[in-house]
Amino acid sequence: MKTSLHVSVGSSNPQAWIAIQKNRQKIYGNEGKSQVYLKDGQEFQIELFNPTQTRYLVKFKINGNYSSDRGLILNPGQRYFLDRFIDEDRKLSFSTYEVEDSKEVKKAIEKNGLLEVEFYSELIPLNGNGLILSGNYYYNTNPCFTFTGTSNFTTTNTYLGGTLRGTTLNSGALTNTIYCSDSNISSSVNDASIETGRVERGDKSNQSFENGYGTFNSWASHSTVIQIIPKSQKPVETHEIRNYCSGCGNRLKKQTWKFCPNCGEKF
Numbered sequence: 066m067k068t069s070l071h072v073s074v075g076s077s078n079p080q081a082w083i084a085i086q087k088n089r090q091k092i093y094g095n096e097g098k099s100q101v102y103l104k105d106g107q108e109f110q111i112e113l114f115n116p117t118q119t120r121y122l123v124k125f126k127i128n129g130n131y132s133s134d135r136g137l138i139l140n141p142g143q144r145y146f147l148d149r150f151i152d153e154d155r156k157l158s159f160s161t162y163e164v165e166d167s168k169e170v171k172k173a174i175e176k177n178g179l180l181e182v183e184f185y186s187e188l189i190p191l192n193g194n195g196l197i198l199s200g201n202y203y204y205n206t207n208p209c210f211t212f213t214g215t216s217n218f219t220t221t222n223t224y225l226g227g228t229l230r231g232t233t234l235n236s237g238a239l240t241n242t243i244y245c246s247d248s249n250i251s252s253s254v255n256d257a258s259i260e261t262g263r264v265e266r267g268d269k270s271n272q273s274f275e276n277g278y279g280t281f282n283s284w285a286s287h288s289t290v291i292q293i294i295p296k297s298q299k300p301v302e303t304h305e306i307r308n309y310c311s312g313c314g315n316r317l318k319k320q321t322w323k324f325c326p327n328c329g330e331k332f
Contacts, residue, residue, distance in 0.1 A: 079121050079139060081182035081289040084112040087146055092291065093300070099291045102299040105161040108267045109293075111147040111182065115139045122185040122281040125151065127264045129176030136185070138277040149270035158267030161295045166257040174261045178293035183285035260295040 083090045083101040089112055093100045103109060115121055124136040133151035148156050159178065164170050315327040324330065 077116060078287045079113070079115045079117060079123075079184040080287075081114075081123075081180075081291070082112040083180070083291055083293065084110040084146060086110075087112070099289075100294050101291055102294050102296045103159040103262070104296045105262065106158065108148070108156045108158045110157065111180070112144070113137070113139055113147065113182070114144045115141060115184075117141060119189075120187040120279060120281075121287075122187075122279070124183045124185065124285070126179070126181035126183070129179055137274070138279060139184070147272070149272050150266065151274075153266065154270045154272070156267035156270045158265050159262050159293050160265040161260050161262035161297075163258045164261055166259045171259075177261045177263045180264065180291050180293065182289045184287040185281040185284070186286045188280045188282055260297050262293060262295045264293065 082092070083103075085103075085107070087110065090101045090103075090109075093102070111125070113123060118141045120141065121139045122136045123139050125132045135151055137145070137147065137151070139145060150157065164174060315325055
């Protein structure tokens with residue numbers, strides 16, 4: 066599976082983004098993770114786009130768990146804005162709450178707001194000798210195990226250390242990397258708190274689906290992973306910092322100004 070941490074407009078793979086009223090939200094990179102910042106109670110959409118000539122079955126993991134056993138079929142060239150849960154006509158909404166700032170709690174909330182969009186390509190017969198399978202699974206961030214299979218169903222397994230989080234390794238023409246984590250957690254009491262948030266059910270959605278049919282790979286060939294973070298934790302960018310004149314307090318709206326247009330103070 067290929068993970069889209071920093072997706073680009075010109076990518077040739079199916080992709081997903083977070084959108085508000087069909088406006089794609091900016092993705093921030095933080096320690097190799099893709100993050101989007103939303104406010105408490107803000108409803109959002111998952112923008113899906115398939116620039117390939119292949120049909121894909123799209124499945125969703127929300128807050129670390131699959132939201133449904135079913136998925137959406139994304140046709141070649143199709144763009145779709147999903148605003149609801151698959152099995153329930155409730156909109157996708159981000160809800161925040163306060164927790165204590167400790168290592169133990171941070172481990173407990175590490176999948177809060179985590180959105181994983183998996184794309185399963187349609188099965189294509191390969192000269193009558195089998196099926197094309199591709200993809201892998203993701204468990205946290207560190208690689209600890211690799212699995213390589215070939216068309217004649219021989220396999221090579223390599224253990225790289227760490228703690229496996231569990232998966233099923235199927236034979237077929239694929240290369241699979243499982244990501245895991247083996248971090249130690251220590252308990253401590255901390256009066257400080259941080260804000261976290263989870264994807265919850267919002268208002269009723271008018272979006273509806275039709276039944277679709279097809280046979281798709283059991284392994285996801287591509288994946289987009291984005292974590293939604295409370296907007297209170299959004300880093301301040303340089304262009305968002307406001308400067309004011311030391312003489313009169315007038316806001317400086319242009320970096321090119323050498324003098325304050327209100328009082329003439331030199332900068």
